[in-house]
Amino acid sequence: MILNYTYRIYPDARQEELLLEWLETCRKSYNYALRELKDYISSRKCAIDRCSLVSEYIMPADYPFPGYQQQQNNLPKAKKKYPWLKSVPSQVLQTNIRRLHDAWDFFINRGFGFPRFKKYGQMKSILFPQFKTNPLTGSLDFVALRERAPSVRQIKLPKLGLVQINLHRPIPEGFVIKQIRVLKKAKGWYVVASIQSDMEIPNPLPHGHCIGVDVGLLSYCATSDGWTEPGRKFFKTLYRRLKVLQHRLSKKQKKSQNYEKARKKVEALHNHIAFKRKDYQFKLSHKLCDMADTIFLEDIDFRIMAKGFLGKHTVDAGFGQFRSILKYVGKRRNVFVAQVDHRGSSQTCPNCRIEVRKKLKDRLHSCPECLYEINRDVASAQELCNRGIEMLSTQGLWGKEIGCQVGLSGAFCLDKWRNSDLSVRAAKSIGDNRSPRYTASS
Numbered sequence: 001m002i003l004n005y006t007y008r009i010y011p012d013a014r015q016e017e018l019l020l021e022w023l024e025t026c027r028k029s030y031n032y033a034l035r036e037l038k039d040y041i042s043s044r045k046c047a048i049d050r051c052s053l054v055s056e057y058i059m060p061a062d063y064p065f066p067g068y069q070q071q072q073n074n075l076p077k078a079k080k081k082y083p084w085l086k087s088v089p090s091q092v093l094q095t096n097i098r099r100l101h102d103a104w105d106f107f108i109n110r111g112f113g114f115p116r117f118k119k120y121g122q123m124k125s126i127l128f129p130q131f132k133t134n135p136l137t138g139s140l141d142f143v144a145l146r147e148r149a150p151s152v153r154q155i156k157l158p159k160l161g162l163v164q165i166n167l168h169r170p171i172p173e174g175f176v177i178k179q180i181r182v183l184k185k186a187k188g189w190y191v192v193a194s195i196q197s198d199m200e201i202p203n204p205l206p207h208g209h210c211i212g213v214d215v216g217l218l219s220y221c222a223t224s225d226g227w228t229e230p231g232r233k234f235f236k237t238l239y240r241r242l243k244v245l246q247h248r249l250s251k252k253q254k255k256s257q258n259y260e261k262a263r264k265k266v267e268a269l270h271n272h273i274a275f276k277r278k279d280y281q282f283k284l285s286h287k288l289c290d291m292a293d294t295i296f297l298e299d300i301d302f303r304i305m306a307k308g309f310l311g312k313h314t315v316d317a318g319f320g321q322f323r324s325i326l327k328y329v330g331k332r333r334n335v336f337v338a339q340v341d342h343r344g345s346s347q348t349c350p351n352c353r354i355e356v357r358k359k360l361k362d363r364l365h366s367c368p369e370c371l372y373e374i375n376r377d378v379a380s381a382q383e384l385c386n387r388g389i390e391m392l393s394t395q396g397l398w399g400k401e402i403g404c405q406v407g408l409s410g411a412f413c414l415d416k417w418r419n420s421d422l423s424v425r426a427a428k429s430i431g432d433n434r435s436p437r438y439t440a441s442s
């Protein structure tokens with residue numbers, strides 16, 4: 001089991017300068033490696049025996065593809081040529097190259113999202129991939145660490161030395177720090193510690209009290225129990241302030257000291273909005289997990305929802321992030337979180353399941369059939385809950401119903417065996433039928 005804990009760190013002036021220098025070096029090496037990759041691709045765009053119409057940089061035909069291994073092995077050679085590369089810990093540079101190839105693999109698998117060059121200041125993090133000893137205390141003795149947790153104020157990073165850290169929550173017992181990513185944000189520096197434990201926590205199973213959760217703009221979320229949380233607009237509330245700051249920024253001369261100061265203020269405000277949103281979503285997730293043991297969410301693609309009207313507010317609410325945070329919190333708190341089909345959930349009566357057409361302005365669900373009246377969002381949440389329960393239980397058995405077959409132990413294996421036997425027999429019989437026909441026609 002791997003968890004990521006984020007802590008704020010306070011590097012002193014020397015350390016901060018060093019970190020900024022490393023980020024810049026990483027950015028340069030990332031761009032160099034990407035250039036190599038792009039050159040290779042360009043040079044392989046036309047057939048080997050003809051010239052490309054657009055002038056491309058031609059690499060020799062036997063030049064191997066610049067994969068991760070090759071580019072990583074080139075690093076020591078590059079260090080001889082460019083000594084400034086040596087100031088960065090070598091593993092940091094390696095993981096930086098790894099990062100490019102992760103982006104590349106992602107592009108290959110997905111078909112879009114070609115890695116891009118990083119502009120000045122766009123490299124925001126570096127990764128320390130392994131630690132021989134616990135960087136918090138210098139030992140692997142975690143019990144001692146926990147006892148001394150309030151006194152731990154420093155983290156030891158390679159080539160950087162001891163950095164002040166706000167260890168606001170101790171590392172849980174049995175967890176070891178595997179890797180540390182140092183992050184630069186507008187508000188300051190952070191470390192994300194990946195902590196790992198051998199202990200496996202099983203995925204939560206559906207149990208106990210079930211609720212459906214419907215998210216929306218007017219009420220941020222509504223549960224099937226009738227509880228609603230008023231809508232929140234994180235960006236919108238600070239929009240006026242942002243407008244002022246951005247106006248000021250636009251008046252400054254580019255690349256000047258004052259421009260940089262104004263830019264930092266805009267960046268910090270954006271950072272503040274994002275932090276506020278995330279904090280709210282974590283608190284709300286915990287609240288929902290307090291209320292139920294099983295939570296059903298809609299499986300809507302919020303990116304498509306954000307393209308509609310009110311798109312700006314949809315993006316502001318950050319529903320997609322909320323869904324993934326709720327899943328994460330649910331897993332840690334043994335609450336089963338699942339997604340169910342969202343189509344028409346707001347247009348269905350949760351009581352008698354007939355379709356009740358509503359416009360967005362109709363805030364009350366009132367069914368003409370069974371005279372059931374309730375808040376529109378709550379009705380939608382109740383319908384989601386109904387669907388979730390249907391998805392889970394079929395004739396009192398857990399699991400989805402597939403035809404007439406339910407997931408009983410042994411039944412599946414038998415069925416598979418029968419099917420395979422049948423298909424072999426069927427193939428044989430087709431073969432038998434075929435051969436005389438072919439002979440007849442020939």
Ligand SMILES: [Zn+2]
Pocket residue numbers: 349350351352353354367368369370371372
């Ligand atoms: Zn009804």
